[in-house]
Amino acid sequence: MLLSLEHLRKEYPGHKVAVNDVTLHIEAGEFVCFIGTSGSGKTTVLRMINRMLMPTSGTVLINGEDTSKLDPVKLRRKLGYVIQNIGLMPHMTIRENITLVPKLLKWSQEKRDAKAIELIKLAQLPEEFLDRYPSELSGGQQQRIGVVRAFAADQDIILMDEPFGALDPITRESLQDLVQDLQQRLGKTFIFVTHDMDEALRLATKVVIMDAGDVMQIDSPENILKHPANEFVTNLIGEERLIQARPSVTPVGQIMLKSPIYITQDQSLPTALETMHKSRVDTLLVTDANRVLRGVVDIETLNDEFNSGKTVGDIMDDKVFYVFENSVVRDTVNRILKMGYKNVPVVNKEYQLVGIVTRATLVDMVYNALWSQDEDANDQTQIGNKEANVDD
Template sequence: MIEFEQVAKKYGKTAIAVQPCDLTIEDDQFICIIGTSGSGKTTLLRMINRMTEPSEGMIKINGQDAKNLNEDDLRRKIGYVIQNIGLFPHMTIRENIMIVPKLLKWSNDKQAGIAERLIQRVDLPLDFLERKPKNLSGGQQQRIGVIRALAADQDIILMDEPFGALDPITREALQEMIKGLQQEMKKTIVFVTHDMDEAIKLADKIIIMDHGEIVQYADVTTILEHPANDFVEELIGKRKRNSYYNIEMTVEALMVPQVEAISLSKSVTDAIRQMSDKKVDTLLVVDDQKCLKGFVDINFIERNISKLKPMTSIIEIMERDTASVNKKALVADVIEPLINHTFKYLPVVDDEEHLVGIVTRSSLVSLVQEQLK
């Protein structure tokens, strides 16, 4: 449990980053902190592990005053993930993952198998453990950053806009991953974001900040149905505007069932041939059961052409950070990411993760046209 008792952060006599606040974060909760730039959300987060010292008040970690704990010991007990990841480029992925257990001087027996178990939890192959960070994509590196924070089995994980610099498809996939890990491993996660949709998707409760003040702290339903003030109303306004569209329409009714996909067992030569024949630059990747596993695009192939062999397997070059949407999902929930972000479509899957179609921007254009009639 994390408890704030009249905690504040001031710089000088007049600059107040966080106004005095009382706050309790229960165990095993996913808490999102959201607010505009300069609202104090990162300062609030960093006071938990004393990377920023409070000017006033007391923060208790499991009943202990954090000021009475050794700073280094405290930080080793709390996982920390930031936007630029912070992997050490000269170390292998295995070495990066195991940094904190080594600092804690765990025995070799206690360390054995941790990296292998964690990397499999985030759907990356074991041979990645011996690679350097530069050989991984941004999304793959961010997955490593997340499991590095879990390697010492810390109960509390702090995350400061960890997915903010990633493309929308990768970001969606990592949101699903971190929420699943949090529920499975029963961790307390405090997650800073500037994206209300991200907060609503991930959080059990949301802390909303404005000019250093916590203006509302409540569960998602309460915030959506009873915003505390005009500032909160504006934050959730975009989501409410999506209700203009047919709230009963599912993605299945709008999706395109014809999908360009390629099997995991195929080679890079097969992928290039299929892209050329179908005049596309991206192929979704499926396994023998037609379950969605990732995607491969011509840009990656072109950038790495000197390292690839004709029979290089798709599984070695595909990007696994693939967002998807269930066919039963409501269209209103996919409008915002498709219209406002850079990707052109979202893969559609059924309950067993079988690829069944795609929903495209052009599909939404047709929908908007219908609404304007």
């Protein structure tokens, strides 16, 4: 366990409770997004992690070590910190800004210079920028510097407090890409506070939803979309996203047809034709004896080669497009539609054929997603009527 928050509570004078009781365990490499309305205590939790605020009660453990027993200055140098309003030192060059923590840690000049070049590359900015001052950069560029500054001393945990809240949507998106890229490339742990649900769902591996100092739900973005814990969460996510989310988080395995028509590759061509005729299809998926997908054969090829005496394996097209059963429909559906396939085989992890997605399946899926909303509403009215009847 990299980071544990145990019953964190923050109370301000006059019994104003900012954070009531937050317990959370974070593993290395996770991307945790705190989200909530303003005043929900999400920033307070973040600032208690690097002891910018002292908890009223409860403990923060990093690698099992109680942070309240550490020197706060040393603790903060081990945690990357990015704030909303960037907070670059206006009187220092970009080079001095991004190597400030290494300087505090008394690294040698050469090591710092090397780090500066490494970091400016991470920020995807040209090296000339190192000798400029923050005021010569655009807001988005400044925040790129603000983000990579947090990596200067190889911090394992990066705290970000609404880092992109003040940026325009396009810049924000490119910075989200940057952060996501850094997360995947460097494998750091991110604690990220935001009030932007799209941002949270996009970046997080774990979303913590807070309201009035309490945790409402902690879960993966998929599960939060599928099973919002209560009405507050539902409202925060928003009706629209819930509807959109329905098809998108469904795995392919759930919507596929489970009995695809297939033939093993050692069968003869007449047998193949027989199967097509019986099942009333014009293509057949070809597998080996272990049901591992090998290719596809269609009626035209079959017709051309019918009298050659070859087996299905000889004439099949082995360049077959397939999807995995656990991949998400959202990622799959566009590819299927764009590439113009009439149907796509579905395989499991061992590449064994388990099903097929046809265009008709996609129609069903879209139909369900768009209409089940109304059905839910109808169900509720019916229940309401029944109750009314009971009262009579």
